[in-house]
Amino acid sequence: MIVILKQHATEEDRQNLIEELERYGVKVHLSEGDQRTVLGLVGDTTKIDKSVLEANDAVHAVKRVAEPYKKANRKFHPEDTVVKVGNTQVGGGNLTVMAGPCSVESREQILAVAHAVKAAGATMLRGGAFKPRTSPYSFQGMGPQGLDLLREAKEETGLPIVTEIMDPNDLKYFRDIDVLQVGARNMQNFDLLKALGKTDQPILLKRGLSATYEELLMSAEYIMSEGNPNVILCERGIRTFETYTRNTLDVAAVPVLRKLTHLPIIIDPSHSGGRRELVVPLSLAGIAAGADGIEVEVHNDPAHALSDGPQQLLPEAFEVLMAQLKTVHAAVHAEA
Ligand SMILES: [Mn+2]
Known part of the structure; x- marks a missing residue:
């Protein structure tokens, strides 16, 4: 799962979000570009609700790279x-x-x-x-x-x-x-x-x-x-x-x-x-x-x-x- 932050997201927003995500047991990789900061989540993201993240003020967009179903996959x-x-x-x-x-x-x-x-x-x-x-x-x-x-x-x-x-x-x-x-x-x-x-x-x-x-x-x-x-x-x-x-x-x-x-x-x-x-x-x-x-x-x-x-x-x-x-x-x- 990839989380793209908004341009105006502050350092504090970012830290809060990373802590929140780590509570799900995933590793968060941060990559900082000129325009955008992107968080790459590694691990089991099935328990993370994409829409909850999207509603976060600091988040621009969320993309799933893996399907949300595991056993049927x-x-x-x-x-x-x-x-x-x-x-x-x-x-x-x-x-x-x-x-x-x-x-x-x-x-x-x-x-x-x-x-x-x-x-x-x-x-x-x-x-x-x-x-x-x-x-x-x-x-x-x-x-x-x-x-x-x-x-x-x-x-x-x-x-x-x-x-x-x-x-x-x-x-x-x-x-x-x-x-x-x-x-x-x-x-x-x-x-x-x-x-x-x-x-x-x-x-x-x-x-x-x-x-x-x-x-x-x-x-x-x-x-x-x-x-x-x-x-x-x-x-x-x-x-x-x-x-x-x-x-x-x-x-x-x-x-x-x-x-x-x-x-x-x-x-x-x-x-x-x-x-x-x-x-x-x-x-x-x-x-x-x-x-x-x-x-x-x-x-x-x-x-x-x-x-x-x-x-x-x-x-x-x-x-x-x-x-x-x-x-x-x-x-x-x-x-x-
Ligand atoms: Mn019938």
């Missing part, structure tokens, strides 16, 4: 992280396909979809039991009963389960759930992130609607700094000026995050496109960009789905998608 962990989920692995060249309905609606529905996606080659079953809906009048999910149905579907198919948790107080219901999903709207629910950091369960962390890459990685850092290294990132579309699609899938997030972090990256073609006909091309684009997998919504009767009907694939379409995904994934991972 590829610089300190060059190897890709591989997250073990049941009998499958996310990252490390594996193709992860989390498929299933937006919401668990009934025993018949979740079992039918689970068997269909398993037969087509999905590696995990997704399904929402606790639903974060934009409207309080929309279907809110089956809650703990929905989790029981997911457990039953897992027992029948062997597919590990991915399902969303919204409230740290619900953790008691999720102790045996394979992957806990944090939705886009909860990406900065820091109490939830901290509680999930105290477990060792894999977490699927979705990017917020208007979150930067750094904000996403800082949210991952919340989980990891509490001791849980099992974080999987998910790009699920961001809010832009475009209204044709539900959100705009940021495909660039995949190669950029790949560079910044060692964590696995999944894309969600369903909530980004919001339309069934976009799910296949967006899925393929994500894998082509180097994503470790997708999380996709599949329903046996989308026309009557209780949530997100227009974007859910029929099992037959999912089967076709699986074949295409494998082809693109193989092409990306082929030796040049």
Whole structure:
């Protein structure tokens, strides 16, 4: 971190500032030019709040030279992280396909979809039991009963389960759930992130609607700094000026995050496109960009789905998608 002092900063201002900075345990190197005095901070600057320094009267500007996230940072962990989920692995060249309905609606529905996606080659079953809906009048999910149905579907198919948790107080219901999903709207629910950091369960962390890459990685850092290294990132579309699609899938997030972090990256073609006909091309684009997998919504009767009907694939379409995904994934991972 580099701190540039104002021209009018006095010797006393400078000494006070250096003492303040040294309290964080960093070394301060002073270099005095004709026009400007610059302080170079060496050591762990993660605990220093840039905006507090910027508000100091003697400070002209503050520049970070290192990213504020450490545990999620590829610089300190060059190897890709591989997250073990049941009998499958996310990252490390594996193709992860989390498929299933937006919401668990009934025993018949979740079992039918689970068997269909398993037969087509999905590696995990997704399904929402606790639903974060934009409207309080929309279907809110089956809650703990929905989790029981997911457990039953897992027992029948062997597919590990991915399902969303919204409230740290619900953790008691999720102790045996394979992957806990944090939705886009909860990406900065820091109490939830901290509680999930105290477990060792894999977490699927979705990017917020208007979150930067750094904000996403800082949210991952919340989980990891509490001791849980099992974080999987998910790009699920961001809010832009475009209204044709539900959100705009940021495909660039995949190669950029790949560079910044060692964590696995999944894309969600369903909530980004919001339309069934976009799910296949967006899925393929994500894998082509180097994503470790997708999380996709599949329903046996989308026309009557209780949530997100227009974007859910029929099992037959999912089967076709699986074949295409494998082809693109193989092409990306082929030796040049
Ligand atoms: Mn959905």
